Amino acid sequence: MKSGSKLERVLAGGHFAVTAEVGPPKSASSKGIVKHTEHMKDHVDAVNLTDNQTAIVRLSSVAAAVHVMRAGAEPVMQMTCRDRNRIAIQSDILGAASLGVRNILCLTGDHQSFGNHPTAKNVFDLDSIQLIRAVKDMRDEKKFICGEEMRVAPRMFIGAAANPFGDPFEYRVMRLAKKVEAGADFIQTQAIFDVERFAKWMEAVRDMGLHERVYIMGGVIPVKSYGAMRYMSTVPGMRIPKQLLDRMKAAEDPKEEGVKICVEIIEQLRQIEGVKGVHIMAVYWEEIVPTIVERAGLYPRPEVDDAVG
């Protein structure tokens, strides 16, 4: 075991893994994180904590990860390259590991122009691939980026994102290969609505044998309304088929339709060779996660041996 995290044990045990996202609040309160964690902890294997998502200042993902652990679940701490240089990133990784965090998701980060501090200076001292490599070298070689050695290494299960819908399409699989080469253990993809295009991407992934070198979890977003889905379809890097937009528009009960669509997508993803789990990003709708997990037939979650190997 690289990290001994529950998520790693679930995936290594051949189970179809389930993670879900919790967005930390724009306040100094842990209440929402604890509430959502307690509500979904029996239905997911780990909980992702976003790192100032869309460049909006929120409670830090390191602190949020600790709140999740206290509430009885396992965190996946997200970390972006936007706000910290290599000194701060490595420091936070050591700190998080010392607090018991065992999963990290390495991201580039949304540009600050999207957020509530568009006048901020960005950092991007590292990119996401360099961050993956840095965590791997810390864990496996006990080395910092500068080459110096550390006594106790952070045991992290290293995650990365992949966007099968970004451009250039032909390069997207190569980018995944670069992430795997750099040391990614698992992948959580961008939200999938266009399953056909995702399947095409997976085909290319399998052609390169990458599905055997990294655990790929498909990302899904349950959508509450037609308006929300229409907005999402305008976000760069997102592709939503017109047929789904039409379904949401025509729905009498849009929330129910949103859940239905999400569950259908999960079922389709499970049929695709090489997909090892699902990552549910119920933004501002965390309470729906257990329903989706149950309706997708993914409940109860597997029991995995607690022993840290």
Add this chain to the structure above:
Amino acid sequence: MIVAEQKPLAEIAEMVKDAERVLIVGCSECVTVCQAGGEKQVGILGTALGMMRKKEGRELQWEGVTPVRQCEPEYLEVLDKKVKDVDCVVSMGCGVGVQFIAERYPGLWVVPALNTKFGGGTVEAGVWEERCGFCGECILHKTGGICPIIRCSKSLLNGPCGGSQDGKCEIDSEVDCAWQLIYDRLKGLDRLELMYAYTPPKDWSRARDGGPRKVVKEEARI
């Protein structure tokens, strides 16, 4: 070249509000090319400031001068006499020019009339774009002659982020994705393998992060 653009007139007027006599200094190099601080703009700025003053019922005496360039002391000699009679110098050079004038005249108030924007070039008449981030260690041989340090909004070194769509950057549909440009160019040159290779973290000590920089060429010294 250095690309700059003029500050709003009101901002410049505010900077010189206490002055009665000003010397407006243009520059015949980059800022002339990008039409921000050449001889012509010096005349326009002086006239505009003078008219604003007149409206307020006060006089502004101004004179304009446009040396070959502001970033070399020998070309600033033409200012030596002129600055004796003024309360303030308004530099229409880039930030380098403003500082060279300030350094030359320790007792003189010098203010900038331009915002210095970037290292770039003319892409069409009246349009200038950024091309160089002055990072101190050029990598253009690895990226097909397109700089991701300055043209990718996140300065990524290992390919496009997930926000690249239809060749455009996530921050603005008017901004090209630098990595799409790099990809297309390397593909055309049959050198895509350059994009598959891992690029390690950059040595930023060669950029301004390492402190103010200096270039010394021994054989050029007298």
